Amino acid sequence: MRRVTVRQVLRSAGRASLHLVTGAGLSLVCYLMIGLMLVAATATVTVIGAGMLPETVRALRGLAGFERRRTAAWLGSPVPEKYLPLDQGSLLERVRAAGTDPGTYRDLRWLAAQLLYGLVLCYAAMVLWPLGLLVDGAWCGLARRTPVLLPRLTDLADFQARISRLLLLPSPSARLSERIDQLAATRAGAVAAHGAELRRIERDLHDGAQAHLVALSMRLGLARRAYDRDPTAARSLLDTAQDQAEEALAELRHVVRGIHPPVLTDRGLVGAVRALAAGSGLEVTVVAHGLADGPGYESRAPAAVEAAAYFVVAEGLTNAAKHSGAERAGVELRRAERALRVRVWDEGRGGADESAGSGLLGVRRRVAALDGTVCLTSPSGGPTVVEVELPCVW
Template sequence: MTSSITTGVVNTVQNIDSTRGRTGGRGPLGWLGHAVRSALRGPALAALAVPQLLLLTAATVTACLLGLGVGVLLVPPTLLAVRGLANLRRRLAARWSGTEIREPYLPLPEETATGFKGAWQRCQRMLGDPATWRDLLWLTVDPIVGFTLAVLPLALVAWGVFGLLLPWLWEPIASGGGNTWYLMIHVTDADSARTAALLAVPTMLAGLALAPGALRAHTALAKSLLGPTARAEALAAERKVQHLTETRRDALTTQAAELRRIERDLHDGAQARLVAMGMNLGVAERLVERDPEAAKQLLAETRQASASALNELRDLVRGIHPPVLADRGLADAVRALGMDSPLNVTVTADLPGRPEAPVESALYFGVSEALTNAAKHSGATHVDVQLWYENGKLKAQVTDDGTGGADPSRGTGLRGLERRLATFDGVLAVRSPLGGPTTLTMELPCELYSPRTSSS
């Protein structure tokens, strides 16, 4: 029921917002259009009081059930619904007042536990978050103070319209025994009705003049309760610095290990072959006149060694930055991974452009690691890979039909994948119940620049 009411409020809000610009501009008409829009937005904000009170009641009831254990399962979804409504108000503040209200919530625990234990962890984290209690305070205060601020301007406008109609309405009202007072005027005849109508005009103008200020006050109230406190911002900055420190250390460690691997591969592979080729060419040079057949055989062996060295160098370059990724883009590079995989891999992509090369490479190797893990550990036969870009993030989702049970803490390669993504402020979400399926979702914040190079 709460969801349907909230949806109706959102639709009303969008319809009102679509009138923006029709009466905009400078001068009296511009002011009038702004005032009318502000007044019409009031009822949409006032309508939030209904889901607010419903959610406040639900939160109170589920909190009372914590002692019985049932509340542990009911509190998290209830608080998530509260956060959803609060986020709607934050979006309206940005759209209507140009005021950004950042989300102050602490990150929820990773999905490492299932069932009652996982619900208890989420319940503890959400109830221990100060932002949760500020949301609940907003549910308590806004239906009273916010409701008044929201409806007052339009109520004054409506009262002014009523005053304009009093010359035609006062007689039916008086004959029916109704109240014929309008502000400080007792309407008993046509003259007093016309006097009341004169007062109705400034009443309407007062309501319109009050509307923008009331909207700003409503937004200020929302920001004071729904925005992060100074302490929360300090903690967020501290966590950000700690996260950057950890990811920088991981990046340096990974980079050093990668350089050592490249050095080892060059030393043990291509370099050794090149040294052997030089020695063979020296021997062939000495044998070319005395034993031409032996020289030809050495030259043939050298040619084979050069081909092997070239293949090893190509493999090494492919491990650093695959040529297909540079030439064809992420979608085709992942399709090439799918064709090389022993599993049946389906790739769908919706990428309107290309990100910077390091981000593209990080996601490519992330998908590569996911496919390798699926082939080695999951017992899967089919893997579905989806690539898309949404809300400033490059995303990949890899789903296999294996046995599940993947856990980043058990050293299955997922920790390394998390570190690779964290270097670019990316995240990895793992959902792998026992029995499968396993779904890995990777997100990297970035901007797309160059146009599409491949379609799905």
């Protein structure tokens, strides 16, 4: 067990060292980039080489983008970017965009800082390695303890990645602008989904319940006229009218279930999903983590979140039964700290395409209206997996 622990420490220390050495190499490239930026700025001031500035800023963005990807790979979370476009308008407009973009100044700030901390941390790692091997070797061999110095290399790599992330994140105003754009797109999708839902309800009412109610009214009128002269015929008309009233009620229940399924109120999300699974025609496994299996409200999400999760599962199982050719599927519901996660999968042929129909697009719009996310994975040959995260407060 001790040797496995040492091997793991050495592996993580080696990975951290590679990250730090790459950062040092990037620092050397930064020296060249600073020189190129000075040449481009000078050429722009003299007007003769004004076209150099947009292309040099484009190269700077590429270098900063490499550091963003490297940092994201180490930290496990993406580092967003926000820039003004450099390929639109005249040369003067492109030069102005390159020179006034807040993202350019943040990249330059990172460029200057990377020259310092990239090399310093790499030198620290070069000193720490032989010292760590000497001290940790004696510490592990004699005291039989876990290494203490070599793990510090991982801390150095964490420190470098966090500084890079802090320097390369878009400005608060840029993030606010991006958030506004995202909310505008989400609102447009929600309005489109709402309009489609209203049209569906109107169509269902017009073609279903309304048609039955019109026929019911006509039957009742005929029965009233025939009541005095032919009671037998009137009774037959009333029997038919009763059947049509029951059909109209069934249509109305169907419309109501499309708005907010009563089963959610009666049985809770887990029970409602189990009912969907039982009626899907597939062999469906339902797993719930941290959710009450019943109508209890002590661990339930808000009604809008539960309804969205229900329709995600319904759409996923419907697609699996109709298009995938699968015999088995699964649903996983998981309560997170501030979210509800839903995962629907099937063992079918795969190849699901959002653009081929309105079902998956409707799911994405419904989830986006709640500021949630949808991830669809469906390679040819399967499996198809739909993963949804819905923010909520429990």
